[in-house]
Amino acid sequence: MKKVTYRPMKFRNKSSWFRASAFVLPMLLLLPAGNTAFGTEDGSSPPLLQEVRLKETPVSLGKVPAGAKVYGIRVNLPDADHLAYATRINDKMAVHVDGKKGPDVESIAKGTPIFSLHTDRVAYIVYENNKAFTVVDGIKSPGLDGATDLTFSPDGTSWACRIQEGKKQAAMVDGNIGERFDFVNGQPLFSPDSKKTAILAANNKEWFAVVGGKKHGPYDGVKEPAFSPDSTHFAFAALKKKQWILVCDGTEGKAYENISAITWSPDSNHLACVAQADNMLLIVEDGKEHEPYRTVSAPLFSPDSAHLSYSAQKGKKWVVISDGKAGPKFDVLGPTISNADSSRLAYVGIRKNKPVVVVNGKKGKKYDSVGMPVFSPDGRHLAYRAMKSNRWFIVKDGVEGQPYDEVKRPEFSPDSSTIAYVATRGENRTMVVNGAEQAPFEDVGPPCFSPDGNTLAYKALVEDRWGICVNGTLTENRYMGFLKSVPIVFGSNTTLHGIALKEKPGAEFFRLEVEIERANDGLKVKGQAKI
Numbered sequence: 001m002k003k004v005t006y007r008p009m010k011f012r013n014k015s016s017w018f019r020a021s022a023f024v025l026p027m028l029l030l031l032p033a034g035n036t037a038f039g040t041e042d043g044s045s046p047p048l049l050q051e052v053r054l055k056e057t058p059v060s061l062g063k064v065p066a067g068a069k070v071y072g073i074r075v076n077l078p079d080a081d082h083l084a085y086a087t088r089i090n091d092k093m094a095v096h097v098d099g100k101k102g103p104d105v106e107s108i109a110k111g112t113p114i115f116s117l118h119t120d121r122v123a124y125i126v127y128e129n130n131k132a133f134t135v136v137d138g139i140k141s142p143g144l145d146g147a148t149d150l151t152f153s154p155d156g157t158s159w160a161c162r163i164q165e166g167k168k169q170a171a172m173v174d175g176n177i178g179e180r181f182d183f184v185n186g187q188p189l190f191s192p193d194s195k196k197t198a199i200l201a202a203n204n205k206e207w208f209a210v211v212g213g214k215k216h217g218p219y220d221g222v223k224e225p226a227f228s229p230d231s232t233h234f235a236f237a238a239l240k241k242k243q244w245i246l247v248c249d250g251t252e253g254k255a256y257e258n259i260s261a262i263t264w265s266p267d268s269n270h271l272a273c274v275a276q277a278d279n280m281l282l283i284v285e286d287g288k289e290h291e292p293y294r295t296v297s298a299p300l301f302s303p304d305s306a307h308l309s310y311s312a313q314k315g316k317k318w319v320v321i322s323d324g325k326a327g328p329k330f331d332v333l334g335p336t337i338s339n340a341d342s343s344r345l346a347y348v349g350i351r352k353n354k355p356v357v358v359v360n361g362k363k364g365k366k367y368d369s370v371g372m373p374v375f376s377p378d379g380r381h382l383a384y385r386a387m388k389s390n391r392w393f394i395v396k397d398g399v400e401g402q403p404y405d406e407v408k409r410p411e412f413s414p415d416s417s418t419i420a421y422v423a424t425r426g427e428n429r430t431m432v433v434n435g436a437e438q439a440p441f442e443d444v445g446p447p448c449f450s451p452d453g454n455t456l457a458y459k460a461l462v463e464d465r466w467g468i469c470v471n472g473t474l475t476e477n478r479y480m481g482f483l484k485s486v487p488i489v490f491g492s493n494t495t496l497h498g499i500a501l502k503e504k505p506g507a508e509f510f511r512l513e514v515e516i517e518r519a520n521d522g523l524k525v526k527g528q529a530k531i
Contacts, residue, residue: 052455052471055515061499062099064507065089071108073483076115080489081497083509084113084122095135097122099509102138112150119156134161134172141175149187153194160188160197171199171210178213193231200225200236209236209247216250224260228268235262235271246273246284253287261298265305272299272308283310283321290324302342309336309345320347320358327361334372339379346373346382357384357395364398371409376416383410383419394421394432401435411446413453420447420456431458431469438472448488450496455516457488457496468498470516477512494518 061083068087076082084097092104095113105126112124123136131143146164160173168180171188181201189198196212206218211234221239235248243255258276272285280292293312300309309322317329330349346359354366371385383396391403406424420433428440445459460469465478479500490496494516
């Protein structure tokens, strides 16, 4: 099993790529001082956002050792309030968790350390003296000839990886090594309830799907293992006599030239896949064949599991098939999305270089360019960005908003009453809330709403420093950058935090915790603008 180690990652300021103390991060960059409430150009308060007072508590997540290279920065999800990464100084590496340094080792595997979901456990793989070791919760395993594909179960209570012992491979779950095989293909798969694991493995060219220790096979090949969402069913594709079959709970289906995109419905009662027959592709749903086409996309079940849709190509045109009915023809199609109650299906179609958004088969207005549509959480509203005559704007429920040089993907508040997006005019960017502009900044990050939808926060850049803007009020603390891949996280309706970095006097990570005092409950005020 090949040993894989890290390469440094890069991070970026507004003008160029650079390295600082060989330190590399994915960043969004940084902000102004002062707990200052910025108004609009006429001096009034920002529309829609009630005044807030902020109490900030920067919590150090550790200083980066001088001269260290930093690799594989990770945060725990979904809370994103802990930080882990690996460092190298000269010929030694170590893992740091919230500033606490682990033991020095020769090498740390690429892709580690990792956090578990919800439980915030940390695991990684180290290499020393030509041996591999897993380290989970600080406990180091006995030496192995190889270890890779480390993962936690969905509930965070178990972990697994693929290991090598001599010429044999196996899955190791919570430190226990399973049956040895000549080859194990990829990462062990946990069931959604975290109670079972599945692997694909081979002995003497005989392939098996192994689920909870039970072998299904032998076959000439196996691929695409898939647990149902309720964890009670398991399906995979198997090669038998040069034909592929769909195997579900040990029962073999019809043979095809190929099988791919095995998909369960959200309620676990339906199973679909893409099959190839006579060099044509078709959807097979619960064993029933749909019409064959030249090409089809992966099947998509609606959230209520009652509808199935996919894209299909016949001749030179593309159509979306929904419940067996074909929509309008296009030259190119984008992905399909469904709203929360499964009553609306939307996608982007392009014909003669003119894209339109299609909802339940009805075409919208043509534009020069459009972005992926977004449904509000209640499913009643649809918004997307569009461009005509080199000007970008948001289209919400068919109504065009103010034009800008550029707009970003819109976001709805959890209660679906508010829509916010980033817009660019000249050298400045601003947050637009229900059509009303907030103060401009050098740069801003995406909008993040509190759970009740009454507070809006985002990262903002002023004078080459970043902070967090909450309902138009800026935090006092300024940073070199916030982790770009990590959003602002609301712990409650009146608390939030983000992960940031200061570079002076030395590189140091912080969790900026912010308590929010709102003047009144509610985001909407008189005079709100509408898109």
